[in-house]
Structure formats: structure tokens, C-alpha cells
Amino acid sequence: MSAIKLGVPSKGRLMEKTFDWFAERGIRLRRIGSEREYAGAVDGAEKVELVLLSAGEIPRELAAGRIHLGVTGSDLVRDKLADWQTLVEELAPMGFGHADLIIAVPACWADVDTLEDLDAAAHAFRAAHGHRLRIATKYHRLVREFLTREGIADWQLVDSQGATEGTVKNLTAEAIADITSSGETLRANHLKILSDGLIHSSQATLFASRMADWAGLEAPRAALIAQLGV
């Protein structure tokens, strides 16, 4: 008997907030079994099955159609999936997990406050140092598309999967593009956000896969969507 597979982050605040969000709408999600076992159960909705996954894997699972619905950051879907709108549908922003993907430069760069400044600084930097101005990030697609759309030149991305704020001081990048919520880590690392450097305002979002097999699940889908009010 087939059921709607709902992918939810398997741990931490994101999981708890997701459970709360569904509970407020009359659907109880819970983990079952031992603390270490990633199994779950759903009460209050017909033909819905809980799949606990790492938040970072949920975009890929949605794109592959292995889950029908999934909760993950809107930034991850946009960054990990090429042509994401053709693969998934955004059902509802969930109002938590807020984080902004921004561009930050050293706070000591008094002459750089906007993208226009960054572009000019990058041009002079390339002439002086013989290589493009390096921007450390793990959000390659989002950052590349943003800078290309804005018409910025003479930059390159360097991959940074963690401690990205430290790359400028460590001389492996001149600027960074990373997620921030309060900006405290940026300030502690002597970085400042460009005034027009907001790439994407992310939050936890409920997505539906366009690639999953929904055959025979139309009625439970309609019922679930009505109950969630999305």
C-alpha cells in the first residue's frame, strides 16, 4: 500500500520546530524506536509516512522523487538543485529556520560598502595580485548566479565547507558568501555585510516533489494540504 513519504530533518532544532509546525495543524510527527534509530510515525493524517533524513539530503531526495514532501531550507533547494522549480514546488514557508545568505568583506575596507564597490575593488585587486578576488563559500550556484546577474567581474569562488568566516584572516579568500542570522560571527571575525549583498533570505520550507510518483495519492495529498492549510 503506497503512502505519501514526508522527509523531515532527522535531528536538532529544525526537527523539533518541524514537529511543532505540523502539531499546530493537528498532525503529530514523532520519532520511534531508540534514540539512535531514524524511524518515525505520523498520527492524524491518512497515508502519510515519516522519513527522517539529514536536512542537506532532502533536496536531492525530492529531486529524485524518493520522497513526496520534504522540509528543508529554501537556500539548500536553490543551491543544490539545477532548475529547482522544475523539480519541486514550494508549498509553504514555515516561519522558522531564518538565515540570510549574504556577501561579507573585511570591516577594514572602508571603501567597500556595495556590490559596485566590490566590483571596482576586485578589478584593482586582480591587477595588483595577478588573480581574481576570491570569495569563499559553499553556496556555489546561488552566489555565482547572483554575482553574474548583478554584473560583477574579476571574482572567483573558492570552496569552503566550514569556518568560512576565518578564510579572509587566513588569506585563502578576500571575501565570503555565507549564511548568517545574527551577524555575530561575522563581527567577531572582523567582517561586514555589503549593504546590497543579500543573496537569499532563507527559511524552513515545505516542498512537494514534482518527480515523485503521486499516482493513487491524489486524495491523501488533497486531504493533507487542506489540513495543513497551505
Next chain:
Amino acid sequence: MASKPRSREIGERLLGAFLRAGAAEVTPDILQPAETLLDLYGEDIRARAYVTSDPLRGEMMLRPDFTVPVVEAHMAGGAEPARYCYMGEVFRRQDHRGAARANEYLQAGYEVFDREDPEAADAEVFALFARLLAHLRLTSTIGDIGILRAAVEGIDTIAPRKAALARHIWRPRRFHGLLQRYAGITPVPGGRAALLSAGAPEGAPWIGLRSPEEMAARIAVLRADAAAAPIPTEVVAQLDALFALSCPAEEAPARLSALGIAALPPAIARLERRLAAMAARGIDTSALRFEASHGRTTMEYYDGFVFTFTAADPALPPVASGGRYDALTRFLGQGREIPAVGGVIRPGLVADLEAQA
């Protein structure tokens, strides 16, 4: 989609025509060193090309086009003048789905390196392509990045502004944003105004590779910019009209002259010579489109004449495209340079269109 053997057959036919036109065949490697391409195109090429690595040769790319290796080979010791042709696969990563977005396809190309008469070389490449594609009844459009560059160079303002505009001709959004700023149409950002009146604030420790001297140099540029007179709004209007110009090619010289841009006449004279050379080779310039902004959003190495041949289906990429890339030879020639023009035809698309006919 045409079969590979059929596409290859058409590729061979085009290559044969290029050989008969006097070109020597070159066969660059599929694996190209990534560094040159990255240096030239930046992140744009990383998004569009397949990058791989080799333990001995480092980062490599699957050939995204032939132009760079052909120019490199010529600059390393080719005789002058020279005509080259090639046919083979190129590889492009695709970020969007769609039948027209091929990851791997054939290109047949023809490149002319000749100092004597650039406009005649432009016309030679265009007329050769027009003849080979005549049976497909494609729409051909030409443009000239050289005219845009001349217009920017001729603006009566300080050199750093002209340099910034010239650098962004291929990024229309940034170009027009800067132009509005230099004309005083968009206000100076608040942070910059404060910086120029109060100077750099103390406090933040210096971090990173960019030096305080580089910042000081930029602030000096910003001061000179703040002191310079705005670019008159009439000049902005002239440039906007230039970038928007689209008309039959035979009318283009008169329409360009009518814009009243003082710096344009030498570039217009080159366009007239090119059109005359094309007409002499049997091209009907009344059936040809001229678009001043043609080629502006494609890759930045074209800096003069540009052209495309497109099919009626707007979803299809151009069947053929090309242009002049003098600056690329300077970049790859390490001090040496030679005027160069060329283009590519996609045999797979020709095969598709022939099958429909």
C-alpha cells in the same frame, strides 16, 4: 535530434568547404588546461565547462570551445596570414533542462588571422557561412562591439569612468548602472558620501590580502570621481539610443550617424567598409539585421564584428555564430597580437533543420 553519424557527416562536409576556402585543419586536444580558460572567462566558464583533474597536469577542462586552443597554437608560431579550420566535439555543462541544451555537440569552425584588411576578413567569414547555410533560410544578425567601445571611449569624462564602462560593455546591467551613477541620475550611496567627507574610520583591524595602499588608491579614485562633472544626460540618452538601435544592416551607417555621437565616424566607416565587402561577396545587406547590442551578453572576448545565424524556432540556440576577437590574441599572445575573426557552425543543428526541410 539528428544521429551522431549524420551530424558528423555534415561536419565533414563543412570542414571540406573550409579546407577548400584555404584553411589548414587543426585538431586541438579535448583535455585543455583549466587555468588559461579560467583566467580568461572566470567563474562563468567553471559553470559552463566540465572540470576534471589529472595527477600530473593539474586541473583540466573538457574543451568548451576551440577558439582558445586555436589562438594559442597560432600565437606559438603560426605563419601569417593564416586560416584554420576544425571539427569536433565541445562539452558544456547545462544548468537548465531542455532539448536545445546539449551537453556535448559538434562544432565546425573557421578562423582567419590577417592584419591586412580586417573588414575584408570579416566579410570573408560571414559570406562563407552564409553560402554554406543558404539552403536553411536562416535569419542573420550582425553587430559591432567596436562601435560600442568607440562610443564609450569618446565620452567627455575622466579616464577611470571610461575604463569602468568599457570593462562592463558585456554586462549591460552593471554598465547602465554605472552610467546612471556617473550622470548623477542615481545618487551616490550614503556610505561613500560619508567616507569622502569624514575619511576612513579607525577601529577594525586590517585583515586579508588586499592592502591599505590598495584601499587608499581606490579612495583617491572615488575622490576624483566625486570632483568630476557628471556625464550630461544628453550623452546618456545618445548612448541609450545607440545600445537600442536595431535596423536593416544597409541603414545602419546612416542611423548611427544620426545619433550625433562625435566619436563614432571612424567606427561607422569601418562598418561601411565591411558592408561593402559583404555586398561584393553577394550578401544582400537589406535582408540582414543590424543590432547594436548584438553579442553583448555572450562571451566577452568578441570585441568587434559579431554575427549569428538563427533558425525560426526561438528555443534553438544559434546555428552559427562568430566574431572578431583581437583582444584575445593579445591576452594569449603575451605581448604579441594579431587581428582575428572566425566562427562556428553546429552540424547537429544543421542536420536537424535539413531533416525538417
